[in-house]
Amino acid sequence: MPLLSWTRRGLVAAVGAAFLIGGLGGPVVAQTPPGVLIVGQIAEPKSLDPAAVTAVNDFRILVNVYEGLTRYKSGTLEVEPALATSWDISEDGTQYTFTLRDGVTFHDGTPFNAEAVKFNFDRMLDENHPYHDTGPFPLSFFFGAVQSTEVVDDMTVKFTLNAPYAPFLSNLAYPTGLIVSPAAVEAHGKEFGRNPSGTGPFKFAEWRSNEAVVVERNDGYWGEAAGTQAVVFRPITDANTRVAEMLAGGIDMMVEVPPTSLGQFSGGGFSVAEQAGPHVWFLILNAKEGPFADKRVRQAANYAINKEAIVNDVLEGTASVAAGPTPPAFAWAYNEALDPYPYDPEKAKALIAEAGADGATLTFYVTEGGSGMLDPVPMGTAIQADLQAVGFDVKIETYEWNTFLGEVNPGLEGKADMAEMAWMTNDPDTLPYLALRSEAWPDKGGFNSGYYANPKVDELLDAARTATDQDERARLYREMQEIVQEDAPWVFVANWKQNAVTNDRVENFGLEPSFLLHLQGVVKN
Amino acid sequence: MRGAMMGGYILKRLISAVPVLLGITIIVFLIMSLIPGDPATAILGSYATPENVEKLNRDLGLDKPMVQRYFIWLGNMLTGDFGRSFSLNRPVLDEIVERFSATLILAGTAFVLCSVLGVLAGVVSAARQYGLADKAITFIVLIGISVPSFFLGMMMILLFAVNLRWLPVSGMYAIYGGGDLPDLLNHLIMPALALAAVATGVIARLARSAMLEVLRQDYIRTARAKGVPERRVIMGHALRAAMVSIIPVLGIQAGFVLSGAVYIEIVFQWPGVGRMLVEAILKRDLLLVQGGVVFVAACYVMFNIAVDVAQSLLDPRIKT
């Protein structure tokens, strides 16, 4: 009897609670409104000041609010006009003169002109500029070559570089080069990052901290008006929660879907977009000391690691196997003739035996996450297992991203034999220039943490940087890739295919190789 | 007279909290200085070359000696200036206040939930010792304290938000429309329950043993001998006496709830201060971490003083 009465009471309470929850829950879990696109972001933006931010996550919002003088042509990494309609480059490659687009106004109503462009670059580069204190501007070195910016006339602006610098146009298309409204900077000072004003197809509406950044259609846009009324960027830092929101209909679109969750979206109602980008995931090998000082052992590592298994199984096909230091997304500079190191443990063992490195103990730095690092821990674990299989004794040390950078960037000497790393760049010059030259060893301020040095590579990279002819540059880069692949300063593992999921109410969506997220043309029903 | 004594007592406790808080400022400052990796590296990411780092550190005022930086920070804080967060590019205090109120809503609800549910479960369990209700409660309570809260939270999301679609997955308010109280409650149900689970278990177990202890006391027999209805004997006489040993545990559990909110805030994307602090530590946002910790610790200290005051109000035998 007591059992019965108790369970009956319990049942009533449970049903009551269910009704209560159900009743409360009903209206709120309704679909998101049409015309409003809700995007699941991976983090809260730091700032909406393009000069002050460094994260791809923030760029995704910025490129919809601001524009630069140049931009990447849709679907490529080639530069095309944006706020500048045309440009001239002087013979010696040090003077760039831009003709600006007429009739463009910032969201705050002030006009876009040469003064505005000068203001933007002076703010970033001139320590004496009255608004330089709205920084710091961590990526200002992208324009480190700029000596001066001059207003030629209202619609013409001229940059003088201290040396020829081929990637300059491409850097202008990078988010650091986006143009902000001088009036808004003057009005808001340090708070400009929370009160942004640009010329893009969307204008800033609202920023509710840790909840959403809302941008609305800019009806005064000079180009084609945006396809949606508004876009809401929701920061959802936890990948699982982001997937759950997507499944539950709380967001319309999410980027960087965890590979293991991709299967969830293969059914109806969702579509997955994929786009390879200028990304390379590699292992830095310590070429200065230890077993990897021997080129054969470095090559052996490249043979020993089953990259196919990593990209197809661990990453569920969200990446392709990398062949060399330059990602295929830089189509014009990529060496098509290059084949990736095949998975050949026997050959690896033979090379190791030849070098007398059997059973060597290796310290392997692995990070827990970080920009472009994909799934570093599972990947590191799989790599560890592969190397173990060819006779190395690999000890993993994992570090949280910032500590990891603090350990790796100063160089691996005396600490580790290998480290994970990934780069996303906008120009084929950037990565090899910063990470493969002998002049880029850590003690000289570069990122060549594995101490690779090959005079021929140095020479090729210097030449490519100053050449203004793209075909000439391409030739130099292709030659560089061959040498570097043979020298194997890194284990070339993967090129990421960026992905995004949208639900079936979203149309006209596509990803760009630049990893930027242009939402201007997207429509939501 | 008692009121005046209480006032003096509170004042005395507040004064004794000052060195504790000062100690916390030193601890958090030291810890943040000892953690490898610096804010410049965190901001610059892959582009953290030594010269870039050095320049940025100068811009951020981090090139001064440690002791000097500590006193500058402390001095500014005393004037109400907590500095500027470089990872969020806004005043630290704004961010803390905003996010602390979110945490307060979450942790406060969870705390009320776990106190009420825990005490109630403990009381029922004790009143029906070895009965079916006792066993059922013991079992549920054990599940609560044996499952990591983040695991519980994710399971709840899967069931109630993704599969049944009864409740929103995450966040504090609906992104569009909403913003009112029902909307908040709707978003609050799962995280508050998941957060309260462990503490409910701990409190229920404690409340049960405290009640059992009290129910054996002579004054309970006296109450029964007076003919006081059993419900009142349990919920009045016994519970009141048991609260004397439950309240200090509530105080400790409040600390756990506040700390445990970190996991729940991450899983449910609650815009609270716990998540903020974890992110700030990872980004080496020194001022945000330091300010946040001092703020949270100060609130915790205040709460504990309040607990002690409540305790002495409940139990007249405690000398104030």
Added chain:
Amino acid sequence: MSTFLKLLFRNRLAAMGAVVLGAILLLVLVTPILPLHDPDITATADRFKRPFTEGHLLGTDHLGRDLLSRLLHGTRLSLAIGVAAALIAATIGSAIGIVAGYFGGRTDNIIMRGVDMLMAFPYILLALAIVAALGPGLMNALIAVAAVNVPFFARNIRGITVGLAGHEFIDAARLAGMGHTRIILTELLPNVLPVIVIAMSTTVGWMILETAGLSFLGLGSQPPQADLGSMLGEARSAMISHPHTSIVPGVMIFLIVMSINLLGDGVRDALDPRLRSGALSRPRATTLVERQGDIPAATDDLLAIQELETQFHVGNRIYRAVGGVSLAVKSGECLGVIGESGSGKSVTALSVMGLVASPPGVITGGAVRFQGEDLIGAPYETLRRKRGDRVAYIFQDPLSTLHPLYRIGQQLAEAIQSHHKIGSAEARSRAIRLLKDVRIPNAEARVDNFPHEMSGGMRQRVGIAMALANEPDVIIADEPTTALDVTVQAQILSLLDDLRRDRGLAIIFITHDFGVVAQLCDRVAVMYAGRIVEEGPTKAVLDAPAHPYTKRLIACVPELGGGRRELAAIPGLPPVVDDLPPGCAFAPRCDKAQDNCRAAEVVLLGNEPRAVRCLYPEEAI
């Protein structure tokens, strides 16, 4: 030890915990010799195999590693980590707590402020910061988890140490010239150790949960090493698509933490001396009734206890506290019940209104009739309506019988309001009147006092006032003066006597002091080992005690009103009521006992109103 185990396993939940934990420990110990896959060998093509796949009993994880193997190896590691962290935290925390508690004063103050600081620091952030500062790895996670738990141990152990440090044995050790270290190690530590051990055992589970939490935040063991926390952390990204990878370690964590908790509770209870006496159970609202045999017929007494049998059931033992007692009172009459501690007199009194703590108490026979109505087995509400209203109690120690947290006015008012619907103002004024009735000076101010603010005598007057609140017909006074000094006792007795005469109350007065009986009671019943051995009018019994026990009791009171006397004058101790001798219970202590005294039960015989339970009475009756 065997009693400990028996007690432990009598608690079925604890036994279950022990079995589960034992099984896990066994599995973990034999893990290295089990035919398992290598836990670190990856086979990415075979990833996310479901449980019960061929060759992988629990399936595989995201890298195709065997989950069963990882689970067992991981459990091994996690248990080791949990135990180690608990040990470290307990050792350091206890050391700090003992030092602070033992030395007290400034040392204590400084240490505890430090502990306060650490406790105010959000513990997860502290752990996070420690791991960030020390670098990665399970060892550092262990240190962090241990470190953040040190303050809790320190605080707990300090509290206990402070309590102990005031005890005589510490002072004695100090006077004996022992050094601080020696006192701490040889005197304090052994007393604190059980608490430390129990706190530690329950912390192990908590530690495993916390390391899991740190893994969730990405801090923990280094891949490919498996521990439960990192398994859960690694499985998180596949939680939606492949839930089994998180459920496997999740369930294991649940099982470990749950079994540790159940076992810990069981151990704590089994070590608690009170559990052995069955006292750790909560008493029910009324005493349990399992009446066997016939129910005696009604009489015309106001209150009649008829052949009452009350027992205590503790484990398999049965204590016959009351073995067939019959007593009765009429209006205005005062009946004394006298006997040594443990003679069953209080249990008899409490049985009347079903107030014997139950468990372990059970009323197994007889009846209690109030105005002819049988109260044994009456519904709770019937009983409650009579409690305090028709039959009221006065208890022995007024400090423990008054609720410490209510003002006495509230407690008095409640006695009235439980039976009469009156407003609070009226209840208060009646409370004041009651206080005046029991001659408490300055009643208007006293009504707002808490019990601890009053003297013993005053408190007992409050107890009496409470009993009088509803003008009951019967008052059962259970040694109401035992805790008081002589002059106060005399005042209380005369107060009771006056009330009885003024209001026509019937009083059952329970005492072990013949002096008190002589002063107050009309009749007296002498109890020994749960039975009445002699009864009769007070004067008759005092003048000519018939039972050897009565005679000895009276001999203990040289002068009337001479105050309390210990009954040490009777050699030996009363028998334990779970092992009564077959014949006269007093025989072992009686110098007149013959063989037939021990042979068979002795009956209560005599002419009304006198009776005696003795084969060789001192006086013929």
